[in-house]
Amino acid sequence: MATMTDGQSRSPGKGSTAANKALAAALRDAGCSYASLALRVNELGHRQGVDSSYDKASVTRWLQGQQPRGATPELIATVLSERLGRAVSPTDLGFHPDQQRPVAGRALVYGEDVAETLHTLAELGSTDISRRSLLGSVPFVAGALATPQREWLLWLLENQDGPHLAPVTGGGPVEQVHAMIGMFDAMDNQYGGGGVRTSIVHYLSTEVVPLLQRRGTAPHLLRLLYAAAARLGAMAGWSSYDAGEYGLAQRYMTQALRLCAEGRDRVLGGQILAGLSHLATSLGRPDEGVALARAGIATAKGAGSPLGLMRLYAMSARGYAAQGSARETAEALRLAEHQWDASRGAAQESVWVRFLDHHYLQAESALCFRDLGQAAQAERTASESLRANADRRRRQAISRSVLATAHLQQNRLDEAVGTATEALDTLATVHSERSIQALRDFRRRLAPRRHEALVQEFERRSRPVLGAVA
Secondary structure (H helix, E strand, C coil): CCCCCCCCCCCCCCCCCCCCHHHHHHHHHHCCCHHHHHHHHHHHHHHCCCCCCCCHHHHHHHHCCCCCCCCHHHHHHHHHHHHHCCCCCCCCCCCCCCCCCHHHHHCCCCCCCHHHHHHHHHHHHHHHHHCCCCHHHCCCCHHHCHHHHHHHHHHHHHCCCCCCCCCCCCCHHHHHHHHHHHHHHHHHHHHCHHHCHHHHHHHHHHHHHHHHHCCCCCHHHHHHHHHHHHHHHHHHHHHHHHCCCHHHHHHHHHHHHHHHHHHCCHHHHHHHHHHHHHHHHHCCCHHHHHHHHHHHHHHHCCCCCHHHHHHHHHHHHHHHHHCCCHHHHHHHHHHHHHHHHHCCCHHHCCHHHCCCCHHHHHHHHHHHHHHHCCHHHHHHHHHHHHHHCCCCHHHHHHHHHHHHHHHHHCCCHHHHHHHHHHHHHHCCCCCCHHHHHHHHHHHHHCHHHCCCHHHHHHHHHHHHHHCCCC
16 A cells, blocks of 8 residues: 555545455545544553554555454444444454453453353353463453343343342352352552552452352342342452452453343443443443443342432443533433432341442532532532541542642642542552552642642652553
8 A cells, every 4th residue: 555644544445455355445435544543542551551652654565465463353333333323343343353352352242041151150260360361451341341230130131020139148158159259349449440459359369250151059048139139249359349340340240231131130230331331431432331330229229229320320420521511411410319318227228238438429429529620619519528537448439539639620739649648558458450550540630830849759759650651
């Protein structure tokens, strides 16, 4: 192919025969230039920790038949799925499946056969722990979110009369699994998911999955075990998210949603969808975040858990705020507050949502106000969250970062940097990519004042934790 000028990109397929005809057709149908594809692939990759610097020449090579390395085929598929308005896979685009990481593709699928789901989870966990396939590099694939949502909602329509809550009975393997969940939760709250992730994955894949594969378990106990396994799968997803491994987070949460259907637990299903919503919004797809939250609301309505609904409305508010939709954000937060008022207390709620309280809603509201530029409200709610969550270091770190941004938005630089420095100190004991993201967001906002000595000193101090300034 001829060399293209910087000012324009040639439409694929015109005047040449591309070796990768599937990719050429997708580019043509999407109206996507070489340069815009390369730029978006780089943006998604950087957001997910994949370092790349593709350009128009890279796209030309892909069209000529070159197979991109690592996670790039999935990133290309994500970009073109966005542009086309429908999900396409790397295989659809003419890229050969990565034989070294077959489980990475299967783990994005909400499968009909639960036995296959268990096999996928066991293999995903084993491969993850051994790092044979460098699973941490697999990307978050927004286009793969539609099918699990659809399959889950179809299951929900077909099982409206099923039990909603999964009570824990005394004794036996169910109680043991719940005890382990409680221990992992405590460690996660204190130190962040990054520090406990491997233990959760190992326990799920080597202890709990074999329990579910064992024959002869009574149906009632089996249902409870499936619900507990779904909760562990969601925890594996959240802890992967906290470790900055977003593709793994999506895959564990997707498989957890499928297990949840076997557990017939609508409250937990709503919470797994809340986790996927949080992930999508944080990774630049707030539209998907809102859709997932709405699917969760449809799931949890009538399931006897106002606290679960409070969280889902808060997640929809986060998605609306990230899109700059102030009216929709305010309405979602109002509905979240209404659900908090409707709750009769944690003891009357599902075991899966008892950790939620009004201070959680304050912390999420502060993030919404930050994203909307409503600095005074962000300052008030972040301050309240800080006072209430002294024993939760991750939430403290995030709320301090939000408070620092609120100070900055009100042109109070000294207070902003002082509060951000406190957040930085908190991160010394918390292994949480979510906390780091919040503080990086603050640091990016300092760019217009980078000439000031106070800002330069903060950037110097933050570099070992947050990385180099972009």
